[in-house]
Amino acid sequence: MVAALLKRLGVAEQAHSRGDHPVHTPIDGSRIASVELAGEAQTTAAIDHAQRAFEAWRDVPAPRRGELVRLFGEVLRRHKADLGELVSVEAGKITQEGLGEVQEMIDICDFAVGLSRQLYGLTIASERPGHHMRETWHPLGVVGVISAFNFPVAVWAWNTTLALVAGNAVVWKPSEKTPLTALACQALFEQALKAFGEAPAGLAQVVIGGREAGEALVDDARVALVSATGSTRMGREVGPRVAARFGRSILELGGNNAMILAPSADLDLAVRGILFSAVGTAGQRCTTLRRLIVHRSVKGEVLTRLKAAYAKVRIGDPRQDNLVGPLIDRQAFEAMQGALAQARDEGGEVFGGARQLAEQYPNAYYVAPAIVEMPAQSAVVRHETFAPILYVLAYDDFEEALRLNNEVPQGLSSCIFTTDLREAERFQSASGSDCGIANVNIGTSGAEIGGAFGGEKETGGGRESGSDAWKGYMRRQTNTVNYSRELPLAQGIVFD
Numbered sequence: 001m002v003a004a005l006l007k008r009l010g011v012a013e014q015a016h017s018r019g020d021h022p023v024h025t026p027i028d029g030s031r032i033a034s035v036e037l038a039g040e041a042q043t044t045a046a047i048d049h050a051q052r053a054f055e056a057w058r059d060v061p062a063p064r065r066g067e068l069v070r071l072f073g074e075v076l077r078r079h080k081a082d083l084g085e086l087v088s089v090e091a092g093k094i095t096q097e098g099l100g101e102v103q104e105m106i107d108i109c110d111f112a113v114g115l116s117r118q119l120y121g122l123t124i125a126s127e128r129p130g131h132h133m134r135e136t137w138h139p140l141g142v143v144g145v146i147s148a149f150n151f152p153v154a155v156w157a158w159n160t161t162l163a164l165v166a167g168n169a170v171v172w173k174p175s176e177k178t179p180l181t182a183l184a185c186q187a188l189f190e191q192a193l194k195a196f197g198e199a200p201a202g203l204a205q206v207v208i209g210g211r212e213a214g215e216a217l218v219d220d221a222r223v224a225l226v227s228a229t230g231s232t233r234m235g236r237e238v239g240p241r242v243a244a245r246f247g248r249s250i251l252e253l254g255g256n257n258a259m260i261l262a263p264s265a266d267l268d269l270a271v272r273g274i275l276f277s278a279v280g281t282a283g284q285r286c287t288t289l290r291r292l293i294v295h296r297s298v299k300g301e302v303l304t305r306l307k308a309a310y311a312k313v314r315i316g317d318p319r320q321d322n323l324v325g326p327l328i329d330r331q332a333f334e335a336m337q338g339a340l341a342q343a344r345d346e347g348g349e350v351f352g353g354a355r356q357l358a359e360q361y362p363n364a365y366y367v368a369p370a371i372v373e374m375p376a377q378s379a380v381v382r383h384e385t386f387a388p389i390l391y392v393l394a395y396d397d398f399e400e401a402l403r404l405n406n407e408v409p410q411g412l413s414s415c416i417f418t419t420d421l422r423e424a425e426r427f428q429s430a431s432g433s434d435c436g437i438a439n440v441n442i443g444t445s446g447a448e449i450g451g452a453f454g455g456e457k458e459t460g461g462g463r464e465s466g467s468d469a470w471k472g473y474m475r476r477q478t479n480t481v482n483y484s485r486e487l488p489l490a491q492g493i494v495f496d
């Protein structure tokens with residue numbers, strides 16, 4: 001079945017049937033393919049190739065570069081169902097979320113195409129007569145993309161579409177857990193290249209590899225920008241190494257996202273918002289809701305409703321009519337159980353969280369999502385565990401809720417459910433949420449591509465996707481032109 005899917009997506013058989021790195025589906029743990037892992041030499045060769053492609057691509061007019069991305073968007077539209085299914089098979093996402101991820105790719109293609117005619121610089125008033133100043137945006141170089149298993153295709157697309165219209169070449173190292181979706185993206189991109197015609201070879205490449213390949217991208221001075229998505233632990237290594245060679249990085253690391261649930265909130269809306277953000281994608285989004293900071297006066301009612309909703313959540317094969325698919329692997333399951341044990345030690349009261357369907361799927365890890373009432377924001381709550389665990393904390397006054405929201409090392413996403421205008425605005429003010437995303441009456445996950453995506457503190461500070469995130473993929477140049485017959489100096493300096 002997977003072989004037929006890969007064939008429809010244009011992936012050559014030898015690319016997924018040879019090599020000694022096994023690929024398993026989290027749906028039942030079975031082996032679905034094996035791929036070859038590239039090491040340092042192959043990665044460096046890909047960077048060589050990309051550097052040559054960059055030198056040609058940077059001179060192609062940006063709207064023409066946009067045409068390639070437009071064609072890619074068309075290919076994705078045609079293959080949305082198949083690629084979405086492959087995301088389900090390889091990452092374990094339910095069908096709706098697999099399709100949603102491909103839609104996110106299509107959306108960023110459209111955004112990037114528009115952008116290809118809008119890479120605007122500024123004109124600046126010069127203090128000197130007969131002079132003008134302007135700011136120009138130029139292509140940057142080779143962009144290295146390191147992506148995680150949980151958004152195996154969209155995050156690459158956010159980076160690659162912007163990088164391409166910006167005039168860059170891309171080398172992508174996907175997670176070793178999701179090489180098949182990466183091979184499929186590459187095959188689909190090649191269809192767009194074919195339709196486009198004369199793009200330089202090596203413009204966007206994928207390197208299926210492990211740590212060695214990642215390190216080669218991080219350490220090669222020709223990789224002008226490394227955009228890395230993953231754990232804070234990974235970012236702590238990548239960030240300083242890229243900085244040591246004065247490279248640029250966009251880091252999108254851990255999240256520990258909270259919702260403040262105020263007494264005035266529309267509770268029907270809030271419960272639905274919690275369910276999607278906390279339980280969706282089996283708790284494996286970087287934007288997953290991990291902390292519920294609820295006003296003591298509504299805590300009882302909210303917990304009763306939530307527990308009822310959690311008990312009804314259908315868990316199972318993500319391609320069938322279920323809401324929660326499997327965790328990615330055994331390690332993820334063990335991390336979740338470890339966190340629940342620690343939470344109990346720290347005084348937590350755990351609801352749910354047990355393994356499910358173990359008899360049917362002895363080699364896959366389905367879990368009931370967990371709700372954990374905590375007496376305080378203790379160590380386990382401050383740590384990101386990539387699993388469906390929702391810690392619940394009570395608050396009495398709004399300032400305390402804000403403080404709890406901010407008192408964790410991570411700073412990706414946050415939200416408040418309230419109908420009180422003062423609380424909503426305060427939450428989004430300078431002294432409100434310290435996160436990159438702060439929503440009102442919307443959960444923490446499921447952001448649109450139009451906004452800049454990323455967060456503060458241990459989340460790494462990078463911004464990808466919409467708004468002016470494209471500037472991270474270009475170099476800025478300040479130009480001053482003298483069209484007079486004099487040579488006046490700035491700051492009024494006389495130098496005769």
Ligand code: UN1
Nearest residue numbers: 151285286287445446447
């Ligand atoms: C991620 O989990 O790395 O906002 C990205 C969201 C998605 C992207 C998540 N649009 O949940």
